[in-house]
Amino acid sequence: MNYWLLKSDPSTYSIDDLAREKNRTTAWTGVRNYQARNFLRDEMRPGDRAFFYHSSCEEPGIVGTAEVCGPAYPDETQFDRKSKYYDADASRDNPRWFNVDVRLVEKTRRVELAELRAQKPLRNMQLLKRGNRLSITPVTAAEWNCIMDIL
Protein backbone atom coordinates (compact mmCIF):
# COMPACT_ATOMS: atom_id res chain seq x y z
CA MET A 1 0.00 0.00 0.00
CA ASN A 2 1.19 3.47 -0.89
CA TYR A 3 0.56 6.82 0.71
CA TRP A 4 -0.08 10.13 -1.02
CA LEU A 5 -0.86 13.75 -0.49
CA LEU A 6 -3.56 15.35 -2.62
CA LYS A 7 -3.72 19.11 -2.89
CA SER A 8 -6.89 21.01 -3.55
CA ASP A 9 -7.73 24.69 -3.46
CA PRO A 10 -10.70 24.73 -1.09
CA SER A 11 -12.35 27.55 -3.01
CA THR A 12 -12.51 25.12 -5.92
CA TYR A 13 -13.05 21.86 -4.04
CA SER A 14 -12.78 21.51 -0.28
CA ILE A 15 -12.85 18.58 2.09
CA ASP A 16 -16.41 19.59 2.97
CA ASP A 17 -17.33 19.25 -0.69
CA LEU A 18 -15.95 15.71 -0.57
CA ALA A 19 -17.87 15.02 2.64
CA ARG A 20 -21.12 15.95 0.90
CA GLU A 21 -20.60 13.64 -2.07
CA LYS A 22 -22.58 10.45 -2.44
CA ASN A 23 -20.59 7.78 -0.59
CA ARG A 24 -18.18 10.61 0.23
CA THR A 25 -16.51 9.70 -3.06
CA THR A 26 -15.46 11.74 -6.06
CA ALA A 27 -13.45 11.38 -9.26
CA TRP A 28 -10.18 13.24 -8.73
CA THR A 29 -10.27 15.02 -12.07
CA GLY A 30 -8.38 17.99 -13.46
CA VAL A 31 -4.81 16.82 -12.91
CA ARG A 32 -2.86 18.35 -15.82
CA ASN A 33 0.72 17.76 -14.92
CA TYR A 34 2.56 14.78 -16.37
CA GLN A 35 4.41 13.81 -13.23
CA ALA A 36 1.22 13.88 -11.19
CA ARG A 37 -0.59 12.00 -13.93
CA ASN A 38 2.02 9.28 -13.88
CA PHE A 39 1.55 8.84 -10.15
CA LEU A 40 -2.19 8.58 -10.71
CA ARG A 41 -2.08 6.27 -13.65
CA ASP A 42 0.87 4.06 -12.79
CA GLU A 43 1.31 3.97 -9.06
CA MET A 44 -1.96 4.61 -7.28
CA ARG A 45 -3.76 1.45 -6.23
CA PRO A 46 -7.12 0.80 -4.63
CA GLY A 47 -6.64 0.88 -0.88
CA ASP A 48 -3.88 3.48 -0.97
CA ARG A 49 -4.32 6.23 1.59
CA ALA A 50 -3.91 9.95 1.09
CA PHE A 51 -3.85 13.15 3.05
CA PHE A 52 -6.25 15.80 1.83
CA TYR A 53 -4.45 19.14 1.76
CA HIS A 54 -5.92 22.61 1.34
CA SER A 55 -3.63 24.78 -0.79
CA SER A 56 -3.64 28.34 -2.13
CA CYS A 57 -5.83 29.59 0.68
CA GLU A 58 -5.71 31.52 3.94
CA GLU A 59 -5.26 28.42 6.05
CA PRO A 60 -3.19 25.88 4.14
CA GLY A 61 -2.74 22.50 5.74
CA ILE A 62 -3.72 18.85 6.00
CA VAL A 63 -7.41 18.61 6.81
CA GLY A 64 -8.27 14.95 6.45
CA THR A 65 -7.53 11.51 5.11
CA ALA A 66 -8.90 9.73 2.08
CA GLU A 67 -8.72 6.39 0.33
CA VAL A 68 -8.13 5.52 -3.30
CA CYS A 69 -11.10 3.34 -4.17
CA GLY A 70 -10.43 2.19 -7.69
CA PRO A 71 -7.89 2.00 -10.49
CA ALA A 72 -7.13 4.98 -12.73
CA TYR A 73 -9.35 5.62 -15.75
CA PRO A 74 -9.52 8.43 -18.34
CA ASP A 75 -10.51 11.83 -16.96
CA GLU A 76 -13.80 12.79 -18.64
CA THR A 77 -13.12 16.51 -18.38
CA GLN A 78 -10.41 16.30 -21.05
CA PHE A 79 -13.14 15.50 -23.61
CA ASP A 80 -15.56 18.20 -22.49
CA ARG A 81 -15.24 21.33 -24.61
CA LYS A 82 -16.94 23.36 -21.93
CA SER A 83 -14.57 22.31 -19.18
CA LYS A 84 -11.59 24.38 -18.21
CA TYR A 85 -9.72 21.09 -18.28
CA TYR A 86 -10.60 20.39 -21.91
CA ASP A 87 -7.64 19.17 -23.95
CA ALA A 88 -8.04 19.37 -27.72
CA ASP A 89 -5.09 17.03 -28.21
CA ALA A 90 -6.65 14.22 -26.21
CA SER A 91 -9.00 11.66 -27.72
CA ARG A 92 -11.00 8.74 -26.41
CA ASP A 93 -8.75 6.42 -28.37
CA ASN A 94 -5.70 8.08 -26.92
CA PRO A 95 -6.55 9.71 -23.61
CA ARG A 96 -3.88 11.86 -22.07
CA TRP A 97 -5.24 12.53 -18.57
CA PHE A 98 -6.43 10.15 -15.91
CA ASN A 99 -8.09 10.17 -12.54
CA VAL A 100 -8.89 7.83 -9.69
CA ASP A 101 -11.90 7.80 -7.41
CA VAL A 102 -11.20 9.07 -3.92
CA ARG A 103 -13.29 8.48 -0.79
CA LEU A 104 -13.15 10.57 2.34
CA VAL A 105 -12.04 8.51 5.32
CA GLU A 106 -12.09 11.22 7.96
CA LYS A 107 -11.95 14.92 8.42
CA THR A 108 -9.27 15.83 10.92
CA ARG A 109 -8.13 18.93 12.67
CA ARG A 110 -6.09 21.15 10.39
CA VAL A 111 -2.34 20.58 10.60
CA GLU A 112 -0.65 23.68 9.26
CA LEU A 113 2.69 23.89 7.51
CA ALA A 114 4.55 25.28 10.51
CA GLU A 115 3.51 22.28 12.58
CA LEU A 116 4.53 19.89 9.84
CA ARG A 117 7.89 21.62 9.50
CA ALA A 118 8.48 21.17 13.22
CA GLN A 119 8.42 17.36 12.90
CA LYS A 120 11.85 15.84 12.45
CA PRO A 121 10.61 12.79 10.50
CA LEU A 122 9.10 15.17 7.93
CA ARG A 123 12.41 16.87 7.13
CA ASN A 124 12.43 15.53 3.57
CA MET A 125 8.71 15.52 2.87
CA GLN A 126 7.99 16.60 -0.70
CA LEU A 127 5.25 18.94 0.34
CA LEU A 128 7.65 20.92 2.48
CA LYS A 129 10.36 21.30 -0.13
CA ARG A 130 10.96 24.73 -1.54
CA GLY A 131 9.28 25.37 -4.84
CA ASN A 132 7.10 22.30 -4.58
CA ARG A 133 4.07 22.66 -6.82
CA LEU A 134 3.04 19.10 -7.58
CA SER A 135 -0.61 18.52 -6.76
CA ILE A 136 -0.01 14.84 -6.03
CA THR A 137 3.03 13.76 -4.07
CA PRO A 138 4.06 10.44 -2.58
CA VAL A 139 4.29 10.19 1.19
CA THR A 140 6.52 7.63 2.90
CA ALA A 141 5.17 5.27 5.54
CA ALA A 142 7.33 7.02 8.14
CA GLU A 143 5.90 10.39 7.15
CA TRP A 144 2.38 9.03 7.15
CA ASN A 145 2.77 7.53 10.62
CA CYS A 146 4.36 10.67 11.99
CA ILE A 147 1.43 12.79 10.86
CA MET A 148 -1.18 10.28 11.98
CA ASP A 149 0.42 10.39 15.43
CA ILE A 150 -0.06 14.14 15.79
CA LEU A 151 -3.54 14.35 14.31
Add this chain to the structure above:
DNA sequence: GCCAACGTTGGC
Protein backbone atom coordinates in the same frame (compact mmCIF):
# COMPACT_ATOMS: atom_id res chain seq x y z
C1' DG B 1 0.16 41.77 -4.35
C1' DC B 2 4.80 39.85 -4.46
C1' DC B 3 7.91 36.68 -5.96
C1' DA B 4 10.47 32.21 -6.23
C1' DA B 5 10.13 27.99 -8.46
C1' DC B 6 9.06 25.30 -12.04
C1' DG B 7 6.55 23.46 -16.35
C1' DT B 8 5.45 24.38 -21.11
C1' DT B 9 5.89 26.47 -25.51
C1' DG B 10 8.01 27.69 -29.61
C1' DG B 11 11.66 29.88 -32.45
C1' DC B 12 15.99 28.79 -33.98
Add this chain to the structure above:
DNA sequence: GCCAACGTTGGC
Protein backbone atom coordinates in the same frame (compact mmCIF):
# COMPACT_ATOMS: atom_id res chain seq x y z
C1' DG C 1 18.39 20.11 -28.51
C1' DC C 2 18.80 24.71 -26.53
C1' DC C 3 16.89 28.36 -24.13
C1' DA C 4 14.18 32.65 -23.57
C1' DA C 5 9.62 33.91 -22.75
C1' DC C 6 5.62 33.08 -20.64
C1' DG C 7 2.09 31.10 -17.53
C1' DT C 8 0.89 28.90 -13.20
C1' DT C 9 1.39 27.54 -8.45
C1' DG C 10 1.27 28.65 -3.84
C1' DG C 11 3.23 30.46 0.50
C1' DC C 12 3.76 34.64 2.61
